[in-house]
Amino acid sequence: MHEMSIVQSLQDIIRQEMGRHGVTRLLAVRVVHGRLTNVVPEALEFAWEVMTKDTDMEGARLETEEIPLKLRCGGCRREFEPEDITAVLAPCPVCGEQIGHEVVAGRELHIAHIEAE
Numbered sequence: 376m377h378e379m380s381i382v383q384s385l386q387d388i389i390r391q392e393m394g395r396h397g398v399t400r401l402l403a404v405r406v407v408h409g410r411l412t413n414v415v416p417e418a419l420e421f422a423w424e425v426m427t428k429d430t431d432m433e434g435a436r437l438e439t440e441e442i443p444l445k446l447r448c449g450g451c452r453r454e455f456e457p458e459d460i461t462a463v464l465a466p467c468p469v470c471g472e473q474i475g476h477e478v479v480a481g482r483e484l485h486i487a488h489i490e491a492e
């Protein structure tokens with residue numbers, strides 16, 4: 376399961392950050408995930424619950440925020456959010472161009488905020 380390995384990397388990053396700030400109890404973490412990462416929030420929350428159980432992170436809240444896919448048209452350079460949210464080859468609503476789009480947003484996968492004490 377894709378989400379399990381994501382949680383594992385999140386935990387590594389969180390531990391590093393907490394160590395750096397001299398805090399020991401994690402209260403909450405906010406994760407930002409772009410549409411193209413195919414993260415399912417429910418699956419991520421489930422993986423988080425399973426993998427923090429009986430660890431020092433048990434009980435910490437996981438918040439997720441999805442960033443929609445945004446493309447810059449390869450033809451007219453306008454930015455748009457395709458209706459088919461997984462399609463990088465979606466036609467531009469302005470000029471109809473289908474190729475050469477640049478992904479402006481949607482590939483993000485990072486921690487936006489860590490709350491700890």
Ligand SMILES: [Zn+2]
Nearest residue numbers: 448451467470
């Ligand atoms: Zn266009």
